[in-house]
Amino acid sequence: MMLNFIFLCLSLSSAVTCSKSTASGRSLLAGPPTVTLDYGTFVGFQDSAGITQYRGVRFADAPIGDLRWQAPVFPPSQRLGRVNATQFGKACIAATQTSVTTGTSEDCLFGNVYIPASHQPGTNLPVLVWFHGGGFQGGDSHSATPNPILQSNRSVIFVSFEYRLGQFGFLGGAQIKENGALNAGLLDQRAALRWVQRYICHFGGDSKRVTIWGQSAGAGSTMFQLLGNGGNTGGLFRAAMGDSPSLSYLPSFTDFYVQDIFMQFSGLAGCNPSGEIDVMSCLRSADSNTLALAGSHTIGARASTLFTFAPIIDGTFLAERPVEAFRNGRFAHVPVLFGSNADEGAHWSASLRDGSANTSMPNATETTVFNFIKGQFATFTRPSFDKAVSDFYPLSDYNGSFSLQGQQMYGEMRYICTAALITGAVGGEGLGAYHYHYENPHLGSFHGDELAAFFPGSTAANADDKLLFAAMDDFWTSFVVSEKPTAENGPAASWTSVLTTDGSPHIQLQPQNIVSEKITDALSARCAFWHSLTEELKS
Template structure:
């Protein structure tokens, strides 16, 4: 019966689509700034939908605007072609080849664009507006974009939603800070871009058949942390109504930066210390030169003992400041935007550590996360290092040949502990339901795990994205376990966007309950080739970190020695 209803719905959507398409010679939508020309695409079932890509939502942050908050987008004359991907931010972008994933320098500064995918255009009947899902890409705040080569909409568009994917400034262009707040570069420009995109959605999404009163904001990795930052900011109130955090929160160690602009200038071969002159210099050199200089700053990969040189920060108090309090303090006070939430992680997040030998811990000192503020070389530091090594490796120093325990340590220290601590604080104060999950799916669609070629079961960081977005270089065969997992993942996320519950009722596809966490019970859903509800995933490892946190409270604003 379920499959009959689904087929009937598919045929009805297809027929309505072609009926609308026949009534117009071109696919045109009018937004605040002017007219847009879109195109027709099709989802994995062959059902058509409309695509509008590269839509400007803010003025290009160039020249004197570089590093500053986004400015309103200007109106254009005529019809803007929105049938191709817009440019991504200047950065070392991920590229997928037959040999795996690599990086290449590309993009431009005129990058504040978004994409909209929908099954219907302007709808005068507000009761027929569709739920909106806005996706924020990951990339460690230094790379990434919404390009369809990695984030194709063909999976999610099997659901009757409106999907929005956005670009924002990354690396030094998105997260530089100049110490003098009067110069207007207080940081978090990339997060402010995301905020501006959400404002654009509120003003325009009804033209694409989307409901501005039902917006779900979701992201993976740095995208998830971005969503969490926006959730904690008073500036975002009312701009979204549900959130999904996949493998990232503001309490993960890699989500904060040092933002030393003077170091960046030195890497350009200049010792300027005057803030005004320093800013002028950074605004006059090419964006490509900036990125090359940034690569010369200390890069520490995934190591939790180091703070990245550029990333989100707590800002000086100005009218444009997105975040003026420590996220941990906001979470402890409960003074954030209370909306229904899904959050969780992949079972072997940091298996990616095996892609780069330089990431491996070679020194005993590298086991302690920087945010505990314990001086390296001190007795406390040595004792805690020993404690961590004994827990994970059953000896006093790590062994990278012990691949599973090495992965567990990195996964916990870099990702899972931050997700878990955020969950504990949210469930203490949240006025809305929270759904917790762990992804252990292990199929041929686990792109990142397949690249690393480890032999133990689980899902690596980013693998969950393969079940939500179509990677253009990969096909999806009908009747496979991969297809079933894609449809299940997409259905749960779309259900949540529609009604605030990922599994509102059991059926042949979603054959398991997913209960929200309780004050005294940490319910979660195991997302594997089969679904299974449970309690307290990885609890022994999380209890270990809980004990450390009691002795050395987390303080994210610390700068490592």
């Protein structure tokens, strides 16, 4: 341990530099692409498209044993020697898992680096960092193979990272505050960004031109990184993007809601918090399977809630809720590109096991819709719901469908209005703020459907879809390069920066129809209503 500690201190105290002759960090000798860092040598590969990949690159120590619910140890404290970086590292354990399954582990703090074929040794490219979605309870980076992005008109290096999930990354409670670190998953992301600053030059990346990006919880992550430490980025990134940023329920670590989850989880893990044992020592000595099962049972006890484990107000990294922070200017003042899809709220309620909160049931009523929303925002009140219905979401607007009414409410309050909030706040500071709305009648406009433009997966795209996707690839990558989205491929419109605090105008992204539009007064009023409830919704 002493040797590890000495190595860690030496690593932290000495900067890592890249010589001009080997700016890419790749071996000048024949053979597979190789990068040597101060804690290991990583051997990658080049795929059939000419993209150089380094997979499963450790960026922090394994967060196991005494390092559970602690801030990540960065840089890695042990020398790794020569590492085969051709396979993904283990994904972080999802909160829904009842055991540690193949391909998952607590030892999951790995990243992946993708270098485009167009990269020329000796030059440093802008860097795009991806944080995956999954409600802070699931997901991984492995499916985000960025070939469309890296084959666009702009050359960027793409980096993706894992971060702790569910009970391993977002368990709250006073006990963790006293003997650990809250929001460990967000701190993992912060460590990943520090890794980029320290090491990306060895892969041919420019640490001064880093943009962070994510979708859903990944977009929520980029939002929280904008808010972290009161908006002080520490120079870790210069711009941020987010597809469908999630404005989730954000109680304080002192709230009963958070402490109740901790108590239940601890008890299910065999560490009765009301007994005489040291709960944190007990939890840190438990095996991974026990903690996985306890987490899944904790989720199972909340049949009307989609995401039990999520970020909370911790008083240090996150001291203020998003609506308040963006209103008060306490966020990172960097250019942003955020947006949402037309049907963000669809399908969520139908996945709930609690029939009284599942609006797809044939016996659904207005109370079912209320229960659905309250299941996600525990302090939501019936009077506020009734006002929402009477003033903004009358059932008659949805042909008497409680399912459609509920999905519109949820989609706007959680995702659509959040993109408007972020871009409106940043635009109000005179910075570049670009807001989009994605709608594709052919392929669908549900939560996550726009990712077909950036990652392989959609086989049903027609010529119009592909033209739209090419333009979107151009928009996103040009923003990474120049902080302004422009498109050379396909139909394109001038993407005007947001001019008003309600996020207007936004660009409409549709096949054969890319136009700049003013946000309607009706949507602006609905968003203003939801944001007026920030204290009640803890959002």
